[in-house]
Amino acid sequence: MAGIRVKVRGIYATAITGILLERGFEIVCPSELIQARFDLPPNDQPEEVLVVDRRDKQGVLVEGVKGAVEETVAALREALPYAIFIPLELKKPKKGSTGLFAALLGAKAKYLAEFPRPVKEALDGIRAKYVPTLPGHHYLKAIDSARVDEVEGSVPPGEFPAAAARLLEELVYRHFTEGKEVEVQHAKASGGFSWRGVVAKFVPGEVLVLERKFRAGGTYDSLDLPKFEGDHGTVELYEGHWWGRRRYFRADGTVIGEIYNIHTPPELYPDGVRYFDLEVDVVHHANGEVEVVDGEVLARKVEAGLISEALADRAMEEARRVVEGLKRGEIGSPTPI
Numbered sequence: 001m002a003g004i005r006v007k008v009r010g011i012y013a014t015a016i017t018g019i020l021l022e023r024g025f026e027i028v029c030p031s032e033l034i035q036a037r038f039d040l041p042p043n044d045q046p047e048e049v050l051v052v053d054r055r056d057k058q059g060v061l062v063e064g065v066k067g068a069v070e071e072t073v074a075a076l077r078e079a080l081p082y083a084i085f086i087p088l089e090l091k092k093p094k095k096g097s098t099g100l101f102a103a104l105l106g107a108k109a110k111y112l113a114e115f116p117r118p119v120k121e122a123l124d125g126i127r128a129k130y131v132p133t134l135p136g137h138h139y140l141k142a143i144d145s146a147r148v149d150e151v152e153g154s155v156p157p158g159e160f161p162a163a164a165a166r167l168l169e170e171l172v173y174r175h176f177t178e179g180k181e182v183e184v185q186h187a188k189a190s191g192g193f194s195w196r197g198v199v200a201k202f203v204p205g206e207v208l209v210l211e212r213k214f215r216a217g218g219t220y221d222s223l224d225l226p227k228f229e230g231d232h233g234t235v236e237l238y239e240g241h242w243w244g245r246r247r248y249f250r251a252d253g254t255v256i257g258e259i260y261n262i263h264t265p266p267e268l269y270p271d272g273v274r275y276f277d278l279e280v281d282v283v284h285h286a287n288g289e290v291e292v293v294d295g296e297v298l299a300r301k302v303e304a305g306l307i308s309e310a311l312a313d314r315a316m317e318e319a320r321r322v323v324e325g326l327k328r329g330e331i332g333s334p335t336p337i
Helices: 013-022 032-038 066-079 100-106 117-128 137-154 157-171 295-303 309-328
Strands: 005-008 049-053 059-065 084-087 108-114 181-188 191-203 207-213 232-238 243-249 255-263 267-269 272-285 290-293
Touching: 005 013, 005 066, 013 032, 013 066, 013 117, 049 066, 059 066, 066 084, 066 108, 117 137, 137 157, 137 267, 243 309, 255 309, 272 295, 272 309, 290 309, 295 309
Parallel strands: 005 049, 181 272
Antiparallel strands: 049 059, 059 108, 084 108, 181 191, 191 207, 207 232, 232 243, 243 255, 255 272, 267 272, 272 290
């Protein structure tokens, strides 16, 4: 909305500035670099909204005056339909509090934005309209911002694809050696968790296979089968896919079943992997039965405004593709280790 004053800082600043300027927002306190890229004059007016990097660089925080924040988030949602915006609860005034401080607290809002791989790629495209941009720019900036700046400042734009491939090998791929234990960050709209696996196979740009071992006790989610001592499994993560395969085995190698977790395409980092879980799974039982589960969980997240309809539609589309692929025998063959 025209007139809303926004201050933007961080590795996403150029792309987000471009999004907001196109929609009539006013950029205040622009850095010298942003002034040059967008031909903006200095502007020292106080911001109504502040957009800054999260600590982990996996998105941004949007905070400030409530109405202005809501308008800013709406503009970013429109431009980035696969982004996730989670409202954060601010400290509430004590019961009975009055005065300016209590009023100001009540008028504030704050959102945590998650930018999974497809969003970072969209932001790359937006940034490229204003300045030459390395393929994978925002993903690589989240790993080593200074190194990306160095490469972009020293390599002709025509050589960017080759330079990006070299940088990916330097910053990421070389770390995934067989037998190494890595952390997998399973981000969700409500919390999330992490787990660890051992690299069994890695084909750069294609697939990462991790091995896992399980303790006896409890059951496997969606398979509804008990966990026994000696159970083990593999997780296959494909860099270009919106799903990953989890296979479960008994100690003697008998297949328990497999689950296709629908999530955003994974991003590999020097110390592990990150993706955003889209709630629905496809379960492939040992008897050959195939079913989609947890669709109602995804629907609740959409209703709560935590996952966009566009992202939910993509999740269900991917689940249907997996089901059809399994039934036709196009996916599901064992991945050799």
